[in-house]
Amino acid sequence: MSQPPLSYEKYLKLDTLLSAQSPLSFERGRPAHEEMLFITTHHTYEIWFKQILFELDSILELFGSPVVDERSMETVVSRLGRINLIFRVLVQQVEILETMTPMDFLEFRDLIFAASGFQSFQFRLLENKLGLRSADRLPFHEKPYYVELSQEKAKLARDAESKPSLFDGLNAWLARTPFLKSEDFQFWKEYQAATNIMFQHDQDFIQQNDNLNAAEKTRLLENIAGSRRMFESLFDKNEYDRRLKNAEWRLSYDAIHAALLIQLYREQPIFQLPFRLITEVLNLDSLMTQWRYRHSILVKRMLGQRIGTGGSSGEDYLRRATDQHKIFEDFYKLTTFFIPRSRRPELPKSFASQLDFAFKG
Ligand code: HEM
Incomplete structure (x- = not known):
């Protein structure tokens, strides 16, 4: 039997999707015009969260295999790039909701008590993944955050916490x-x-500089000694492990070495994709922070x-979460340890040739 031709509406299940924007204030006979925008904005966020999770799950699967096929790294980098583009839209989208004034929001705010974005299951899943x-x-x-979720969703969110x-x-x-x-090269x-x-x-430059007086020299030399101590803490594995335990670092010692090697020599053909991967991760962290900050300003506005509908201290809680809820902070900290190109150790030819893509046939 032949199938009836598919329509745009059926394929996209538009009846289901578009029946979900139904303002409570209209249902209760006290129509508040702006509530429609409030709902539509939240729905678009949740749909984009869904897409981000879909991309992220595929990335986690690729990373999950015991040996990651290097050919799949291009897919990982592209999908992370896509997630970042979506996040850029999510940050910008806040502006649309800001066309609703606080007085307009007050028209329906009481109706939505105690619902809050804090209960967004997809957002928690995203943070955990x-x-x-x-x-x-x-x-x-x-x-903990999960007491605000249904039992079933709380379990799923916590399961995500225990997976890589x-x-x-x-x-x-x-x-x-x-x-x-x-x-060939002990990096x-x-x-x-x-x-x-x-x-x-x-140090020599400062000591021999006749344009500096004794006090200036002492201050600058102390600065150098401070930077040197910071570098030494990275070279001492025991010290690094102590800091790792103290949660001052999160990346493993070997991962720190690799991230530095890749970024110092990023022009080497074999490091170009890993470098892009690190860059996408830094972008993602920055965009998450931008979103949190932008949302906190929206809330202040x-x-x-006032306290939030979910009962938090509102903007104050969100600002503190912006500062504290960081995941890839180590990649930013690592920049401290970059050295100028002119000071990089030269790569021996035997080693550099291993980093090449050139066809040697
Ligand atoms: C008028 C607009 C908005 C206001 C006044 C607002 C208010 C708040 C407040 C006060 C909180 C803290 C928890 C609470 O006490 O309720 C919160 C959390 C949250 N909101 Fe919004 N929000 C708005 C728009 C949005 C939009 C459009 C989204 C998109 C999904 C969103 C997602 C979230 C999320 C994910 C959290 C949890 C953040 C965290 O715990 O780090 N909010 N919101």
Whole structure:
């Protein structure tokens, strides 16, 4: 039997999708015009969250295999790029909701009590799949975030916490970088030597500079000594492990080495894709923070000092969450340890040829 031709409406299930924007104020006979925009905006966010989760799940699956096929890294980088583009739209979209004034919001705000974006299951799933740890979260009324979800959703969100996240996948993948173990070039040893030369040079420059008085020299030399101590803490594995335990770092020691190697020598053909991957992750972290910040400003604009419909301290809670709910912070911290190109250890030819894509047939 032949199927009836598919229509646009049927294919997209538009009846279901478009029946969901039904303002409560209209149903209750007190129509508040702006409520439609409020609902539509939330729906578009949730639909984009769904797409982001779909992309993220496929990335986690690729990272999940014991040996990640390097050919799949292009897919990972492209999909992360797509997630970031969506996030850019999500940040910008806040402006549309800001065309609703606080007075307009007050017309229907009481009706939506105690519903809150805090109960967005997809947002929690996203945070957990990216790698936000429970211990790093701000408590909400001294309780964990999942008490605000239904039992079934809370279980799913917590299950996601116990599975490898994007952070975990990236951390393990970086730590496996084969070039760290090369006999031709011992990156860590060479890098340490290069930083020693750099600091010695800076120190000599200050000491021999006749344009600086004694007090200025002392201040600048103390600055260099401070930077040097910071670098030394990275070279001392025990010290690094202590800081890792203290949650001052999150990436493993090997992953830190790999992330530095890739970024210092990013022009090498084999590091170009890994470099783009790190860049996308930095972009993602930045966009998540931008979204949180933008949302907190929206909330300040709409509520002032009022508490949220979910009962939090409103803008104050959201601002603190913006500062604290970070996942890929280590990649930013690592920039401290970059050294100028001119000071990088030179790669021996035997090693550099392993990083090449050139066809040697
Ligand atoms: C008039 C517009 C909005 C207001 C006044 C508002 C208010 C708030 C407040 C006060 C909170 C803190 C929890 C609470 O006490 O309720 C919150 C959390 C949240 N809202 Fe909104 N919101 C608005 C729009 C949106 C939109 C469009 C989204 C898109 C999905 C959203 C998603 C979230 C999320 C995910 C959280 C949890 C954030 C976290 O815990 O880090 N909100 N919102």
